[in-house]
Amino acid sequence: MPASESLFQRCEDYLRFLRVERQLSPLTITNYQRQLQVICQFFESTSLGSWQQLTPVLIRAMAAKSRRDGLKAASLALRLSALRSFLDWQVSQGLLPANPAKGIATPRAARPLPKNIDVDSVDQLLAIDLQDPLSVRDRTMLEVMYGGGLRLSELVNLDCQHLELESGEVWVMGKGSKERRLPIGKTAVEWLVRWLEMRELFLPEDNAVFISQQGRRISTRNVQKRFAQWGVLQGINTHIHPHKLRHSFATHMLESSGDLRAVQELLGHANLSTTQIYTHLDFQHLASVYDAAHPRAKRGKS
Structure with missing residues (x-):
């Protein structure tokens, strides 16, 4: 045998x-x-x-x-x-005295880098100038998502009492029921003010900031669908979804500030190691700049 x-x-x-x-x-x-x-x-x-x-x-x-x-x-x-x-x-089952595979390390799969879009593409995406209430709502969601680096769940769970528009901040409930206070920027505040004036047209059923046409809290699926549609309408050559805006917020903040700890706090990451993935994105950007600009990086090119 x-x-x-x-x-x-x-x-x-x-x-x-x-x-x-x-x-x-x-x-x-x-x-x-x-x-x-x-x-x-x-x-x-x-x-x-x-x-x-x-x-x-x-x-x-x-x-x-x-x-x-x-x-x-x-x-x-x-x-x-x-x-x-x-x-x-x-x-x-008593067939072996011990497991000889216990001490064998399992290989780690390469962690995929999060996808983000550059600042110019973000500006192009956010240049929605339609004034109908749903377009205003959608642009406001985009502005708040990118302005504060919110998770999708944090965006849809925003209630009106969580807004502090005078100081330009919002309160969100993150993972593990951890509450954090976030700045969202002047532009996002301006669009929130505009949207809140129109919000009553939909006869809201509760205090949700972002509601559907039926007056109910907007669903995560609806947000994903609307963001993808706006990506196409605005001529963005990549699929737009909420987490891509969060990645873009993190990458652009780190590129500009270099303050990893501050970005960790803004994103609501429990561990700094989770935030460190954005340093790889930042390095990729720096490496591309180096390759394009440094005389020694051009050796071998004709």
């Missing part, structure tokens, strides 16, 4: 456990099965005779071979997770 077949016999017992006792979905079980088959095939190539012979060295070799075969970090993490869970089950 090939080693991989004998190894996989125990995998089949584990998959039966997932199906019957854990009652996982068929798709999840299929994914586990696929990963464990590949794992068994590799260990067969190393002449591994039983799971009791498995060592951390062999597991690292399997991970290295997977990387050489072009497996992305997220897929490799899934493979190691499947193996680790399978070995944990063996330990729980």
Whole structure:
């Protein structure tokens, strides 16, 4: 009997456990099965005779071979997770004394940089000069979102009592029910004043700042839809969504001030590491300026 077949016999017992006792979905079980088959095939190539012979060295070799075969970090993490869970089950069944995969580090997937738009594109987006109430409402939402770096949930949950227009500030409830006070800028205040004068036309049902045509608090889906539509109407060559304006606020603030801690406070990030991703965006901007301007950066170009 090939080693991989004998190894996989125990995998089949584990998959039966997932199906019957854990009652996982068929798709999840299929994914586990696929990963464990590949794992068994590799260990067969190393002449591994039983799971009791498995060592951390062999597991690292399997991970290295997977990387050489072009497996992305997220897929490799899934493979190691499947193996680790399978070995944990063996330990729980008394089949192994310990899990040899416990100390194997899971590779981190590259964190995608948030997408933002440049200042000129923001100005183009915000140049909405229509005076009908819905257009005024939408421009006000855009101005407040970009002016204060709000999350979408913070924008739609704004109530009239959260506005302090004389000082140009708003109170928002962020993640973890943490309240924070934000400056939003003169332009956003001016549009809020204009919108609040029109808001009563929709017979509002509560104190929500931004309401739909039916007088109810505007939904997150409606905001997303309206922002995307305005991006197209204003000729922006990228999809506009609320979080892109928040990213743009953070990037432009950091480029201008260089004050990472202040940007952290404005965004309501609990950890500075979350805010530090914007330093990568800022560096990309600086690197592009360097490449365009520095004489030594142009070497090799004709």
